[in-house]
Amino acid sequence: MAFLTLDNLHFSWGDWQLEVSTVVDRNRCVALIGPSGAGKSTLLSLIAGFETPDQGRILVDDKDVTGRPPAQRPVTMMFQEHNLFAHLSLYDNVALGRHPGLKLTVTDSEVVREALATAGLADLEERLPADVSGGQRQRAALARCLCQQRPLLLLDEPFTSLEPALRQEMHQLVDRLRRKHNLTVILISHLPFEAAAVAQEVLFMHSGRVVEQGPSRVIMKHPKTPELRAYLQFPD
Structure with missing residues (x-):
């Protein structure tokens, strides 16, 4: 279909x-x-x-x-550059996909953590982008897309x-x-x-x-x- x-x-x-x-x-x-x-x-x-x-x-x-x-x-779009904010943790970077102002409800936080876990980043959510590998940064960018829950x-x-x-x-x-x-x-x-x-x-x-x-x-x-x-x- x-x-x-x-x-x-x-x-x-x-x-x-x-x-x-x-x-x-x-x-x-x-x-x-x-x-x-x-x-x-x-x-x-x-x-x-x-x-x-x-x-x-x-x-x-x-x-x-x-x-x-x-x-x-x-629709969600992910570009070649991951566009993560260097001063924000992986959690906050991913959460931006849920709310641009990071004003998260309990449900929003659950969605963010599920996205991080799905991307294999549950243990790295407090790290800054500079402290993780290139592949992990791309995973975070992908998790941010998931948070928007668009098909x-x-x-x-x-x-x-x-x-x-x-x-x-x-x-x-x-x-x-x-x-x-x-x-x-x-x-x-x-x-x-x-x-x-x-x-x-x-x-x-x-x-x-x-x-x-x-x-x-x-x-x-x-x-x-x-x-x-x-x-x-x-x-x-």
């Missing part, structure tokens, strides 16, 4: 144009791949509400959110700077969180085979358009279009 629908979505920046129509099913992880400049980050920004389309509609769970500001969309999670290359083993660990964590919290996840990565390993579906963009989309295990082994074959470095 379609959870996210991008209906004839158009966006332009100078001479560059994005034109996308596609659907993403509920509780799926989709790897959004493509060369630099393909429009991947722009597409996530449109879904999140940080950019406004020139035309078209964005529907989440059959509700048109095209005109809503980011805070009023059922659509957008990940814009958040694990690029991590070592391969840590990237795999984070991808596995995302998959566990997706299943536990019934999330729908769209993950941008410039490492297509790593991303596809955790995703059920791959969406390949090129020059502002979705050129190919399908099940990960099929599309990564048997790309149909010359653009995707070239991107994956398949022989002609």
